[in-house]
Amino acid sequence: MCLDNEIGSPKIIVFGENHHNTLGLIRSLGEIGLFSYLVLVNSNGLYPFVAKSRYIKKVWIVDNVHDGLGVILSAFNEEECKPLIFPTYDSEVKILGVNFEKMKDKFILPAIIDRKWTLEECLNKEFMRTLAQSIGLNTPQSWVVDCSEEVNLPQELIYPCIVKAIDSSSSPKNYTIHQSERSLLESINELSKYCDIVQIQEFIFKKTEVILLGWSDGKGTTVIPCLMDKIREYPRYFGTTGLGRVTKNIEEYIQVDKVYEYINRMGYSGLFSVEFLLSDREAYFLEINLRNDGNGYLPTYGGVNLPYQWYLAMTDNQLILSSLPKYINHDFIMMREFSDIMIPIKYGYSYFKWFKDYLHVDCFLYWNKKDKMPYFYYLFNKIFRCITRILK
Numbered sequence: 001m002c003l004d005n006e007i008g009s010p011k012i013i014v015f016g017e018n019h020h021n022t023l024g025l026i027r028s029l030g031e032i033g034l035f036s037y038l039v040l041v042n043s044n045g046l047y048p049f050v051a052k053s054r055y056i057k058k059v060w061i062v063d064n065v066h067d068g069l070g071v072i073l074s075a076f077n078e079e080e081c082k083p084l085i086f087p088t089y090d091s092e093v094k095i096l097g098v099n100f101e102k103m104k105d106k107f108i109l110p111a112i113i114d115r116k117w118t119l120e121e122c123l124n125k126e127f128m129r130t131l132a133q134s135i136g137l138n139t140p141q142s143w144v145v146d147c148s149e150e151v152n153l154p155q156e157l158i159y160p161c162i163v164k165a166i167d168s169s170s171s172p173k174n175y176t177i178h179q180s181e182r183s184l185l186e187s188i189n190e191l192s193k194y195c196d197i198v199q200i201q202e203f204i205f206k207k208t209e210v211i212l213l214g215w216s217d218g219k220g221t222t223v224i225p226c227l228m229d230k231i232r233e234y235p236r237y238f239g240t241t242g243l244g245r246v247t248k249n250i251e252e253y254i255q256v257d258k259v260y261e262y263i264n265r266m267g268y269s270g271l272f273s274v275e276f277l278l279s280d281r282e283a284y285f286l287e288i289n290l291r292n293d294g295n296g297y298l299p300t301y302g303g304v305n306l307p308y309q310w311y312l313a314m315t316d317n318q319l320i321l322s323s324l325p326k327y328i329n330h331d332f333i334m335m336r337e338f339s340d341i342m343i344p345i346k347y348g349y350s351y352f353k354w355f356k357d358y359l360h361v362d363c364f365l366y367w368n369k370k371d372k373m374p375y376f377y378y379l380f381n382k383i384f385r386c387i388t389r390i391l392k
Contacts, residue, residue: 010081010108010315015039015068015096016050016088016292020336020365023050024297025088025307027371030055031300032308037076037083039068041092049377065095077106084311085109086271088292090169094123108314110270110290113218122266125166125199125287132285135261139285140277141202147188148196153181160203162238163187165195168287175238177203204284206277209233210253211241213299215310218269222260225304226328227253228295234342242340243357246298248327254283262288269314271296271306294365295334301363302328332362338382 012029014036016022026036030053038059042048051059060071076083085107087093096109097119103109112119121127129139143154144166160179165171171194178184184200191198214224226248233239250256259274273293275286292307299306304325312321335358343349367375 009034009311011076011079011083012036012311013039013072013076013083013085013107014088015072015085015092016041017092018042018044018046018048018050019088019294021292021294021296022088023053023374024294024300024365025086025292026050026053026055027368028297028300028305028307029086029311031370032305034308034311036086039071041065041068041089047377047381049374049381052373052377054371054373065091068092069095069099072107073103079106082106082108084314086292086307090123090167090289090291093291094120094167094169097123110268111218113267113269116267119290120167122268122288122290123167123169125164125168128287129199129285131266132262135258135265137255137258137262137285138282140204143200145188145198145200146196147192147198151185151188153184154200157181157200158202161200162203163191163198163200165191166197166199167195170195173238177237204277204279207280208278209286210276210278211293211295212250212254212256212259212274212276213293213295213306214263214273215271215306215313216263216268217310217313218267220264221313222263223304223306223309223326224250224256224259225299225306225326226250226302228298228334229253232340232343234339234346236347240294240339241334241336242343243336243361244295244334245331246302246328246334246363247331248302249331253278269310271310294336297365298334298363299328301334302330302332304328333360334363334365335361336365337361338366338378 012034014026018040029036035055035057038056040048040051040059040061042061048061062068087096126144129142133139160177162175171191176187188198209230210227212224212227216222226246227250229245230241231243234242254276271292273289277284277286309324344351344354
């Protein structure tokens with residue numbers, strides 16, 4: 001294995017947005033002793049709190065993914081050992097996929113190993129759905145519509161429904177439940193500013209939603225140590241998890257062998273998460289994220305460090321990898337605290353009950369006693385922005 005003299009490992013590049021997703025990945029690697037070079041796309045207007053993590057060697061803050069790619073190619077182009085790149089957002093995954101051929105000889109990055117598909121094709125929501133359907137997973141009924149010209153809605157369309165950009169890297173994720181053709185067309189018209197093709201999907205009334213977290217080497221080895229079961233989310237119906245339960249008892253929710261088959265048939269190498277919606281009768285495949293998930297730190301807390309395991313697989317360190325656990329060692333409660341606090345603020349949930357929930361949380365996605373500064377910078381920035389809005 002090619003080694004970096006300073007830390008005894010190839011360099012690690014984290015390429016992502018100013019978000020707890022990126023922070024969780026950096027923390028997972030840092031806790032095992034692997035410090036990251038961070039290329040941070042600061043597109044959300046917040047103070048770059050992620051850059052305050054103690055596990056970062058050097059940081060570049062850029063305005064967009066194209067500038068970020070430029071930094072990677074210029075700063076790491078002559079490395080003796082191939083650096084590993086960990087993307088944390090779909091837009092970063094897409095630009096790495098587009099540039100895979102010119103990068104593959106100098107970097108280790110997420111990929112479709114046998115190249116039967118491109119990474120960009122695998123980001124297509126209709127591709128995800130049809131592949132899932134082909135191996136026997138349930139999917140919501142869907143229709144693909146061209147919105148580059150006059151929109152012709154399918155006659156067999158079912159209401160209520162939702163509409164999404166076919167490529168999740170190209171548009172906002174502000175979903176709305178549509179009960180009529182008029183409101184649906186309004187959303188399609190808005191999405192047409194970002195993309196030419198949309199996917200319309202029947203709206204499933206869910207009992208819960210679960211996210212499976214894992215990694216694969218693209219050659220038949222896939223590890224899925226746990227899933228996260230949403231207890232509540234903000235905003236309602238389509239929001240990110242506020243409070244959730246993390247468990248290794250995946251079979252209680254999903255036929256996990258089908259998920260393994262999906263990943264292995266795709267031939268994907270990298271970190272991933274798979275989202276399922278559970279109604280009273282069925283489990284429905286929603287999508288796969290070919291990157292570190294926003295909940296990616298949760299397995300690390302439970303004893304399974306997904307980024308580290310993929311790193312070991314990519315650097316041929318099978319001896320250590322084979323000794324590591326494949327399932328989390330205990331179930332626990334998680335909270336994305338700055339999202340979940342909006343539940344009592346916006347929806348009238350009792351503050352007393354919320355505080356009781358807070359006291360029973362095992363793992364937070366922002367607060368981390370081993371890496372405190374990002375939390376405080378994020379908190380102070382939120383307070384400052386609130387005060388500024390009030391004074392205006």
